[in-house]
Amino acid sequence: MSSPVPKSPEQSEKSKKYDRQLRLWGDHGQKLLENAKVCLINVTALGTEILKSLVLPGIGAFTIVDGEKITEQDTGSNFFLDNDSVGLSRAQVATRCLLELNPDVHGDYIDESPEHIMAHTQDFFNNFSVVIATSLPEKILLPLSKQLWEANVPLIVGRSIGFLAYLRLQIREHTVIEVHPDNEIPDLRLENPWPALREHLNNIDILKLDKKDRSHVPALVILYYYLDKFKNVYGGVPVTRSQKDVLRNLIKEGNSFNDEDDENHLEENFQEAIHYVNTCIGQSRIPSQVQALLDDERCTNLTQESSSFWVMCAALRELVQSDGALPVRGSLPDMAADTINYVALQQLYQKQAQFQAEAQLYQKQAQFQAEAVYRRASQIARSLGQSPDTITEHEVKLFCKHASELYVARGSCIAEEYQSTAFDISSYLEDPDSLMLYYAIIRGLERFISEFNTTPGQFDDQVEPDVLKLKGIIGKLLAEWGCGQAIRDERIHEVCRYGGAELHSVSAMLGGCAAHEIIKLITHQYKPLDNTFIYDAITTNSATFVL
Amino acid sequence: MGDSQDPLNKRWDHLRKILERPGPFCHPEFEPSPEILDFIMTGCKILVIGAGGLGCELLKDLALMGFKQIHVIDMDIIELSNLNRQFLFRHKDIGSSKAEVAAAFINKRIAGCQVTPHFCKIQDYDESFYRQFHIIVCGLDSIVARRWINGMLISLLNYEDGVLDQSSVIPIVDGGTEGFKGNARVILPGLSACIDCTLDLYPPQITYPLCTIANTPRLPEHCIEYVKVIQWPKENPWGIQLDGDDPQHIGWIYEKSMERALQFNITGLTYRLVQGVVKHIIPAVASTNAVIAAVCATEVFKLATSCCIPMNNYMVFNDVDGIYTYTYEAEKKDNCLACSQVPYTIPIKDPAKYKLKDLIELLCESASFQMKNPGLTTVIDGKNKTLYMSTIKSIEEKTKENLSKSLVDLGLRDNSEVMVADLTSPSTMVLKLKYLVSDVEME
Ligand SMILES: [Zn+2]
Numbered sequence: 001m002s003s004p005v006p007k008s009p010e011q012s013e014k015s016k017k018y019d020r021q022l023r024l025w026g027d028h029g030q031k032l033l034e035n036a037k038v039c040l041i042n043v044t045a046l047g048t049e050i051l052k053s054l055v056l057p058g059i060g061a062f063t064i065v066d067g068e069k070i071t072e073q074d075t076g077s078n079f080f081l082d083n084d085s086v087g088l089s090r091a092q093v094a095t096r097c098l099l100e101l102n103p104d105v106h107g108d109y110i111d112e113s114p115e116h117i118m119a120h121t122q123d124f125f126n127n128f129s130v131v132i133a134t135s136l137p138e139k140i141l142l143p144l145s146k147q148l149w150e151a152n153v154p155l156i157v158g159r160s161i162g163f164l165a166y167l168r169l170q171i172r173e174h175t176v177i178e179v180h181p182d183n184e185i186p187d188l189r190l191e192n193p194w195p196a197l198r199e200h201l202n203n204i205d206i207l208k209l210d211k212k213d214r215s216h217v218p219a220l221v222i223l224y225y226y227l228d229k230f231k232n233v234y235g236g237v238p239v240t241r242s243q244k245d246v247l248r249n250l251i252k253e254g255n256s257f258n259d260e261d262d263e264n265h266l267e268e269n270f271q272e273a274i275h276y277v278n279t280c281i282g283q284s285r286i287p288s289q290v291q292a293l294l295d296d297e298r299c300t301n302l303t304q305e306s307s308s309f310w311v312m313c314a315a316l317r318e319l320v321q322s323d324g325a326l327p328v329r330g331s332l333p334d335m336a337a338d339t340i341n342y343v344a345l346q347q348l349y350q351k352q353a354q355f356q357a358e359a360q361l362y363q364k365q366a367q368f369q370a371e372a373v374y375r376r377a378s379q380i381a382r383s384l385g386q387s388p389d390t391i392t393e394h395e396v397k398l399f400c401k402h403a404s405e406l407y408v409a410r411g412s413c414i415a416e417e418y419q420s421t422a423f424d425i426s427s428y429l430e431d432p433d434s435l436m437l438y439y440a441i442i443r444g445l446e447r448f449i450s451e452f453n454t455t456p457g458q459f460d461d462q463v464e465p466d467v468l469k470l471k472g473i474i475g476k477l478l479a480e481w482g483c484g485q486a487i488r489d490e491r492i493h494e495v496c497r498y499g500g501a502e503l504h505s506v507s508a509m510l511g512g513c514a515a516h517e518i519i520k521l522i523t524h525q526y527k528p529l530d531n532t533f534i535y536d537a538i539t540t541n542s543a544t545f546v547l
Numbered sequence: 548m549g550d551s552q553d554p555l556n557k558r559w560d561h562l563r564k565i566l567e568r569p570g571p572f573c574h575p576e577f578e579p580s581p582e583i584l585d586f587i588m589t590g591c592k593i594l595v596i597g598a599g600g601l602g603c604e605l606l607k608d609l610a611l612m613g614f615k616q617i618h619v620i621d622m623d624i625i626e627l628s629n630l631n632r633q634f635l636f637r638h639k640d641i642g643s644s645k646a647e648v649a650a651a652f653i654n655k656r657i658a659g660c661q662v663t664p665h666f667c668k669i670q671d672y673d674e675s676f677y678r679q680f681h682i683i684v685c686g687l688d689s690i691v692a693r694r695w696i697n698g699m700l701i702s703l704l705n706y707e708d709g710v711l712d713q714s715s716v717i718p719i720v721d722g723g724t725e726g727f728k729g730n731a732r733v734i735l736p737g738l739s740a741c742i743d744c745t746l747d748l749y750p751p752q753i754t755y756p757l758c759t760i761a762n763t764p765r766l767p768e769h770c771i772e773y774v775k776v777i778q779w780p781k782e783n784p785w786g787i788q789l790d791g792d793d794p795q796h797i798g799w800i801y802e803k804s805m806e807r808a809l810q811f812n813i814t815g816l817t818y819r820l821v822q823g824v825v826k827h828i829i830p831a832v833a834s835t836n837a838v839i840a841a842v843c844a845t846e847v848f849k850l851a852t853s854c855c856i857p858m859n860n861y862m863v864f865n866d867v868d869g870i871y872t873y874t875y876e877a878e879k880k881d882n883c884l885a886c887s888q889v890p891y892t893i894p895i896k897d898p899a900k901y902k903l904k905d906l907i908e909l910l911c912e913s914a915s916f917q918m919k920n921p922g923l924t925t926v927i928d929g930k931n932k933t934l935y936m937s938t939i940k941s942i943e944e945k946t947k948e949n950l951s952k953s954l955v956d957l958g959l960r961d962n963s964e965v966m967v968a969d970l971t972s973p974s975t976m977v978l979k980l981k982y983l984v985s986d987v988e989m990e
Pocket of ligand 1: 741742743744745879880883884885886887
C-alpha cells in the first residue's frame with residue numbers, strides 16, 4: 001500500500017480520436033492498422049465505401065488503381081466523386097475526397113487501367129497488405145487471383161448490382177490470435193493443477209470449516225475438493241453427463257453436510273461450483289484445433305521466413321510437450337454477486353481477500369509461463385536467423401493468454417474456383433430459397449460482360465434479348481458443373497433489369513462488411529469470412545458459402 | 548427540380564433503371580414510371596433523427612438514393628472521439644452542431660439536395676412538426692429517445708370506430724449498433740411491432756450491487772463505481788457535479804480508483820476503462836454503422852417507392868465471426884403499453900399493503916416498462932388527483948407522502964385507471980389496476 005498511486009496519464013490526441021474502436025481491437029490492433037497499406041482496383045461506389053471505412057479508423061495508406069474518367073452516372077452513386085468532377089480521373093478525385101476524411105492517412109493513385117499495370121509492372125500488387133477488387137472483369141481477375149495467391153497477399157473481390165451484392169475473400173493462410181469469442185469458458189485447471197495451485201487447494205479442508213467459513217470459500221476450492229473425492233471413488237474425472245451429475249450431487253450434499261438448515265438452500269459458492277461442472281471439467285486439455293496447429297507442418301518445419309505466429313507456436317509446442325497442457329489464461333471469472341447482505345462485513349472482506357489470493361495465483365502462473373514461451377520463442381527466432389525484434393513480449397503474452405482460441409484460416413484460390421468443374425451446386429439449388437442461385441447468376445453475369453463487353457440490360461430495349469443471352473450463358477455454366485437444375489427465368493430477368501445499376505445503399509452495406517473483413521485480416525483479430533458472402537437486399541437475407 | 552426528368556441528366560440513371568423498369572420481384576402495387584423518382588426528389592419528406600455514427604451514413608445514403616427533402620435533428624455537438632466514424636465532420640468542426648455541419652456537407656457534396664438541420668432535442672417539437680414527414684429514420688443511441696419518437700408517431704394515428712386510418716401511419720425505420728453488432732427494423736406504427744412491443748430486446752444497463760462496490764470489490768469496474776458513486780459525492784473535489792467530459796474529473800476518478808484497486812490487490816484498471824465506466828461508453832466503428840445505416844436507407848427507399856416489399860421487420864447483424872445476418876418478424880404485443888389501444892392491466896395481490904412506491908418501482912424496474920421518472924395521476928370521484936410527480940419540485944413536495952401509502956388508502960379501487968407520464972413517451976399511458984381480492988372482502 002506504500003507504493004505510490006500512478007498519476008492520471010496524459011491521453012494522446014490519437015487515442016482520444018480512436019477511443020471508440022480502441023476499445024475493440026486495442027492499441028496493438030490499431031498499430032497494425034496504421035502500418036497497413038491496401039490497394040483498391042476500380043472506383044465503384046462499393047470500392048470507395050470500403051476505403052471510407054478503412055480511412056476513418058486510420059489505415060496507414062491506400063492506393064487506388066483506375067484508368068477511367070468520371071461519368072455523370074458515377075456521381076449519382078458514389079459519394080467520393082464530387083458534382084463538378086465529371087470528366088476528371090476517377091482515381092484522382094476519389095483519392096482527394098477520401099483523404100479529406102482523415103489527415104493521418106496517406107493515399108495515392110495510379111490513373112491507369114488494372115490491365116495495364118498487370119501487363120507492365122506485374123509485382124505491383126504484391127506489395128500491399130490486402131488488395132481490393134470491385135467489378136473486375138474475369139480476364140484480369142483470374143491472373144491477379146493466381147498471382148496474389150502465390151504471394152500470400154489477401155484478395156477481396158466485391159460486386160454490387162441492383163439489390164444484389166457479392167463478396168469473396170481469397171486468403172491462402174491467415175493466422176488469428178484473438179478471435180474474441182462471445183462466451184469464454186473459464187480456465188480453472190482443477191483437473192491438473194500446477195504445484196503451487198495444488199498446494200494451495202490441498203490446504204483447505206472444506207469439511208473442517210464451520211458454516212460461516214464455508215460460506216465464503218471460493219467456488220473453485222469447493223469444486224476442486226469434490227472433484228478430488230470423485231477421483232478417489234471413480235478413478236478419474238467425470239466426462240459424461242451422468243458422471244457429471246454424480247459430481248454435482250456430491251457438491252450439493254456437501255453443502256448440507258452437518259447442517260440442520262433445509263436442504264434446498266444452496267449457498268452461492270456451492271451453486272457456482274455446480275455451475276462450473278459442465279463447462280470446466282472433463283474437457284480435453286488441448287482443444288483439437290489447437291493441437292492440429294501444433295502438429296502443423298508450418299509449426300514443425302520452421303524456416304527463416306516463418307511468421308512470429310508459427311515461431312510462437314513452436315515454442316508453445318515445447319511447453320505443451322513438457323507440461324501436458326496449454327499455458328494458463330491467468331484470469332478468473334468474477335464470482336457471483338453478493339446478495340446476502342446479512343453476512344458480517346468482516347466475512348465479506350475475508351471472502352474478497354481469498355478470491356483475490358486465488359486470482360493472483362492464476363495471474364502469476366500465466367506470467368511465468370508466458371515468460372518461458374517468450375524466452376524460447378526468441379531463441380528459436382534467433383536460431384532461424386531472424387532479427388531479434390521479430391517477437392515481442394507483449395505479443396507472446398497475448399498469444400499465451402489466447403492459446404486455446406488460436407485459429408488459422410486457409411482458403412481457396414479464386415482462379416481455381418473459376419476453372420473447376422467439380423463444383424456441386426445441385427445440392428444447394430435443391431433448396432429453392434438458397435441464395436446460391438445468385439452465385440450462378442453472378443458467374444453468368446461476369447461471363448456475359450467478358451463476352452459482350454457490356455452489362456446485361458444496359459439499354460432499355462436490350463433487357464428482353466439480354467435475358468435470353470444471359471440464360472444461355474448460365475445454362476452452359478450449370479452444365480459445366482454437371483448440374484441438371486435450371487435458374488428460374490424471373491431471377492435472370494431481375495438481374496437484367498438492373499442493367500448494371502449500382503445502388504448506393506446496397507454498395508454501402510457490402511462496403512461496411514468488406515471493410516471489417518479487411519480490418520480482421522490486418523489486425524489478426526476476429527475470424528474472417530470463409531469465403532463467399534451473398535446479400536439479397538430485396539428480402540434482406542444473406543448467406544455464406546465455402547467455395 | 549425536374550432533375551429526374553431531364554434526359555440529358557444521366558446522374559440518376561442507376562435509380563431510373565430500378566424505378567422505370569418492371570421487375571418480377573417488385574411490390575404488387577409497383578408501377579414503374581419516371582414519376583416515382585420525381586416523387587422522392589420533390590415530394591417525399593424524410594426525417595433523420597440523430598446525426599451521429601448512423602445519422603451521417605443515413606444522410607449520405609438517402610441523398611444518393613435520390614431523396615432531396617431531408618430534415619435532420621440532433622442536439623449534440625461534435626467531439627474529437629466522433630471523428631473515427633462520423634465522416635461528415637472534420638477536426639475544425641469540433642464544438643459545432645452535428646446536425647448543422649452534416650446538413651451543410653451533404654448539401655455541398657450532392658447538388659440539389661436540401662437537408663434542413665434542427666439543432667435541438669426531439670422533445671422540442673410537437674406533433675405538427677412530426678406530422679409533415681412521410682418516413683422517419685432513427686439513428687439513435689438512446690432507448691428513451693427511441694421510445695419517445697415511437698410514442699409520438701403512435702399518437703398521430705387516427706382510429707375511426709376502432710379501425711386504423713392507414714393514411715395516418717408514418718413508418719419508422721430504426722437502426723442501432725454496438726461494436727460489431729447491429730440491428731435494423733421497420734415499424735409501421737399501429738400495424739407491426741413497435742419499440743415498446745420489443746422492449747425486452749434492450750437489456751437494462753449493467754449496475755453493480757452497492758454492497759459489492761462498497762465491501763467486496765473484485766473487478767476494476769467495482770473500484771471505479773465506488774469512487775464515482777460514493778467517493779465523489781462525499782469528497783466533491785471541485786464542489787460541482789461529476790462531468791465525464793472533463794479530463795480533470797476523469798483524472799481524479801482514475802487516481803482514486805487506482806488507489807482502491809491497489810488496496811484490494813485488483814489489477815487491470817486503466818484510464819480507458821475509467822472513462823468507459825464513468826461515461827457508459829459504447830464501442831463503435833465505422834463499418835458497423837455503414838452496414839446498419841445502409842440497410843435502413845434501403846428500407847426507406849422501398850417504403851417510399853414501393854419498388855419492393857419492405858423488410859418484415861427486424862434484422863440482426865454481427866460480423867465478429869464471419870458475416871452473419873438474420874431477418875425475422877418481431878411480434879406486435881397485444882397489450883403493448885404504447886401501441887395496443889388497450890389500457891395495460893396490472894394485477895395487484897394485496898392492495899391494502901401494496902404501496903404507491905411499489906407500483907413506481909415496478910414501472911421502473913420491470914423489463915416491459917423500463918420507465919425513468921413516472922408521474923402518476925388518477926381520477927377519484929370525478930376529480931383529478933395527482934398521486935406522485937417527481938419532475939416538478941413543488942408537486943413532489945406535496946405528493947411524496949403518498950409514496951408510502953397503500954393503493955387502498957389512496958382511494959384507488961379495483962379497475963381504477965392510473966395515468967402515467969414518463970420521459971419515454973410524449974403521451975400519457977393508462978394503467979388499469981386489477982385487484983386479485985374483491986373490494987368487498989377488504990372492507
Ligand atoms: Zn407496441
